[in-house]
Amino acid sequence: MDGVTSLRIHNSTDYIGESRMIRWTEVFLLQVPDGSTRGSWGDPVDLNKLAETLARACCVALTEHLDKLKEASMTKIGLRVAVDSEKVEYEIGANGEKLSADYMKALDMQLIPVMHQAASQNHDGPITLELLFHVLE
8 A cells, every 4th residue: 555654563462372372463543634643532542552452353353263264365454443433433354354343243243333433532533444353374
């Protein structure tokens, strides 16, 4: 993604399943409004903490599914999250396809509360982040 600010994650926590683990490796800042480090109500919107919290939530949700993801050759996973004061949404997929409904309940339970918390603190405009994860042996 040329021209998009990205950060490689060197010290992320590995989340270990029965025989595999998942690791957050990179975040892309696709849309970040000016002044996004401080919400209009004075509450800080820390993009690093938001990305870290989203990554943790995603890893927790997918840990029990790591063997199934590996069997489906879905080892490089992208999570795109959009947070605005009026709307939150996410898309997650691998190999150019969205993950199946089998994973969505766990993902919804983990990601939606994090996204709503961020939306309640952000009144400066939409934020869109994309996080990359790898399923490893």
